Amino acid sequence: MSFNFPILSWITFLPIIGMIAILLIPTGKDENAKKRSHLIFRWTTVATTFIQLILAVIIYMNYNPAMKGITDVNTFQFVEKFTWIKAAFPMVGEIKIEYFLGLDGMSVPMVLLTAIVVFVASFTSFGISKQVKGYFMMYLLLDTGMMGVFGALDFFLFYVFWEVMLLPMYFLIGIWGGPRKEYAAIKFFIYTLLGSVFMLLVMIGLYFTFGTFNLIEMTNATKIIQGSIFSGLDTNWRYIGFIALFIGFAIKVPAFPFHTWLPDAHVEAPTAISVILAGVLLKMGAYGMLRIAFPIFPDSVGYFQYLIALIGTISIVYGALCALGQHKVGKRDFKKMIAYSSVSHMGYVLLGMASMRPEGISGAIFQMFNHGTITAMLFMIVGVIYDRSHTRGLDEFGGLANKMPIYTGVMAIAFFAAIGLPGMSGFISEAFIFLGSFQTFPVLTIISGLGIVLGAAYMLWALQRVFFGKENEKWAGPWDPTHTKYKTDDINGLELTALVPLAIIIIYLGINPGPMIDIMSASVNHFVDYMQPFVKIGGSLLGGM
Numbered sequence: 001m002s003f004n005f006p007i008l009s010w011i012t013f014l015p016i017i018g019m020i021a022i023l024l025i026p027t028g029k030d031e032n033a034k035k036r037s038h039l040i041f042r043w044t045t046v047a048t049t050f051i052q053l054i055l056a057v058i059i060y061m062n063y064n065p066a067m068k069g070i071t072d073v074n075t076f077q078f079v080e081k082f083t084w085i086k087a088a089f090p091m092v093g094e095i096k097i098e099y100f101l102g103l104d105g106m107s108v109p110m111v112l113l114t115a116i117v118v119f120v121a122s123f124t125s126f127g128i129s130k131q132v133k134g135y136f137m138m139y140l141l142l143d144t145g146m147m148g149v150f151g152a153l154d155f156f157l158f159y160v161f162w163e164v165m166l167l168p169m170y171f172l173i174g175i176w177g178g179p180r181k182e183y184a185a186i187k188f189f190i191y192t193l194l195g196s197v198f199m200l201l202v203m204i205g206l207y208f209t210f211g212t213f214n215l216i217e218m219t220n221a222t223k224i225i226q227g228s229i230f231s232g233l234d235t236n237w238r239y240i241g242f243i244a245l246f247i248g249f250a251i252k253v254p255a256f257p258f259h260t261w262l263p264d265a266h267v268e269a270p271t272a273i274s275v276i277l278a279g280v281l282l283k284m285g286a287y288g289m290l291r292i293a294f295p296i297f298p299d300s301v302g303y304f305q306y307l308i309a310l311i312g313t314i315s316i317v318y319g320a321l322c323a324l325g326q327h328k329v330g331k332r333d334f335k336k337m338i339a340y341s342s343v344s345h346m347g348y349v350l351l352g353m354a355s356m357r358p359e360g361i362s363g364a365i366f367q368m369f370n371h372g373t374i375t376a377m378l379f380m381i382v383g384v385i386y387d388r389s390h391t392r393g394l395d396e397f398g399g400l401a402n403k404m405p406i407y408t409g410v411m412a413i414a415f416f417a418a419i420g421l422p423g424m425s426g427f428i429s430e431a432f433i434f435l436g437s438f439q440t441f442p443v444l445t446i447i448s449g450l451g452i453v454l455g456a457a458y459m460l461w462a463l464q465r466v467f468f469g470k471e472n473e474k475w476a477g478p479w480d481p482t483h484t485k486y487k488t489d490d491i492n493g494l495e496l497t498a499l500v501p502l503a504i505i506i507i508y509l510g511i512n513p514g515p516m517i518d519i520m521s522a523s524v525n526h527f528v529d530y531m532q533p534f535v536k537i538g539g540s541l542l543g544g545m
Helices: 007-023 031-062 108-127 130-153 154-177 181-210 236-252 261-268 273-295 299-327 335-357 358-389 407-419 425-440 442-448 450-467 493-511 514-531
Strands: 079-091 093-103
Touching: 007 031, 007 079, 007 093, 007 130, 007 236, 007 407, 031 108, 031 130, 093 154, 093 514, 108 130, 108 273, 108 358, 108 493, 108 514, 130 154, 130 273, 130 335, 154 181, 154 273, 181 236, 181 261, 236 273, 236 299, 261 273, 261 335, 273 299, 273 335, 273 358, 273 514, 299 335, 299 425, 299 450, 299 514, 335 358, 335 442, 335 450, 358 407, 358 425, 358 493, 358 514, 407 425, 407 450, 407 493, 425 442, 425 493
Parallel strands: none
Antiparallel strands: 079 093
């Protein structure tokens, strides 16, 4: 679909305009002037991300779900394409890098998710009081990097946006994070940079295999230059290339055993950055597999298909056990429990993708969207209680339902959505994943069902510890401004402004998931048809073991 104006460029680079505007706004010298300028920074960010959200809704409403995308350049929509970099060298020949943006049924939900999460998280950022100008500039730069990843159809351009995301996230954790912020930021940076190096090496190899960075042409076997490093099928170099790409993206998912950076980053990051980290950044890894690794190396996917499903299953069970382990004495960290739950829930995405069934892959993409909204809500809710109590210990609360009834109701929606309660969005996506994966990996699917039971255990246990039972003495009586006691105000209007839209989306998609599933159906069906000659889509009891 074409527009009279470049809507993908606008939605991608609009945050840069907001960032420049914040840069040009002077910070006041006296206390009152500083407060006024900080308020301007905050509302400039809200306005920028709100306009971006409007553009995302326009894209969603005008997307034609009948177009298949994936490997057919003519069926991508909102396409913008021109030569960005062009140079000729004697030994290599001409190198051309394109500014190539476009969307299909896999990327439209991710663009919408990014716009929603970044907008609601901007309200959560209002509590930032240190170096406010720098924070919101980094926040908007991060927004551009994430949005660009989901729109790029040139591998070089994709890589640039991927790396743009890394720098602001490092500073957002390292400057505005918690007590161990430097450690968490460096760990995040090293893990992500390692994955980026793998991706860069494969990208260079693919360029000399296809003579282009165009991701669509890289799915066309007739474009392969014979004798190149990734030519042929089922060769060792193709397996190595796929493994390198898979690791690069699995670090971001994060899948077991590449997940260890995540709990530290989540615990130390400011609430808004935890929301974006879980709500959007984790989805970039799974999206990269579907957009790049799987369609370019379909033969390698077939070879490692069972291993991918096994990694997904291990992530589901291991992540759930680690989340449950946060209820042990000395480890009762509310935020870390939610962080480990993300490892578990993203494991479902890997399992659904590995099934190579239309329902499984549709469920995986839908799970990416649903997990983004649910986990964003969960981290915001943890931020609400942390702002009042300055603690995240699960055993330091109790009886909050009496003092904070509205907060308790909002928390219940998020908790039951995370469990996968019917009537909420998480149930639909997980059901689709199980429908697809059971046909290909029945044993692994049955084992993965433990994640549902364990998820209910740690979520309900946390609900009971925090909101019911005997009230903790720290919360007794009125709030003491000297902080010798803890503030017990119920959730306020600003916090509800961020949380209520997410709750509405979760409930609406739980009751009526059709519009979102329809968006991705044609692209997913085409993807499965393309992959079918190379992969297993059903079979023995052990699913290929």
